[in-house]
Amino acid sequence: MPQRNVGLLVAGVAAVAGLAGCGGATSPASGRETAPPAVSSSEPVASAPVEGTTAVRTVKLEVLGEGRAVQPIMYVGDFNGTETGGMTLPWSKTVTLELTPAEQKVGKLVSVVAGGVQTTDGQIAEGSCRISVDGRKVVAAKGLCEYKVK
Incomplete structure (x- = not known):
């Protein structure tokens, strides 16, 4: 070469x-x-939550009405899931959330999708849902209920 x-x-x-x-x-x-270069002291640094600063909330998700759910009931939070098989209404699920200090500031999203329900007279209607936190109703709607638990 x-x-x-x-x-x-x-x-x-x-x-x-x-x-x-x-x-x-x-x-x-x-x-x-x-x-590697040191991180500037002006930049935020993530830290682990201090023990004992978590907040506990009781969350109740509900699909209201009489009759049966003809579509799956879906829910999201620390407890994601789907209920299928023509659930009898009213339906509810109660869970306990432990919120970190960060979640207490910005909130943790929980939701329930009611889907379609069959009423007692055989008609199909949009389902109604409700979310309660620590026994207090925070949202009620048709179809989808969402709430940031703090």
Whole structure:
């Protein structure tokens, strides 16, 4: 191989190795790896919740009415699930949520989808739902109920 081609090959390999990073930062003077830069004190740092600061909430999800659910009842939170098989109405599920300090500030989303229900006279209607937190009704609607528990 001519001398010029060998020089180009070496330069090309060095450029690719430099772009790839080859495992970490190196000190220009010593060629040894250096530690990553420290995080600025002005940047927020995530911390683990302090023990004993969780809040406990009792959440009750309901699909109201009489008759049967003709579509699945779906619910979301710490307790995701689907109830199928023509559930008898009214239907409810009660769960206990433990909220971290962050969840107490921004909320934890819970929801229930009522779907279609068959009324006692055989008609199909949009289901009604309700969410209660610690015994207090926080939302009631048709079809979908959502709430951020804090």
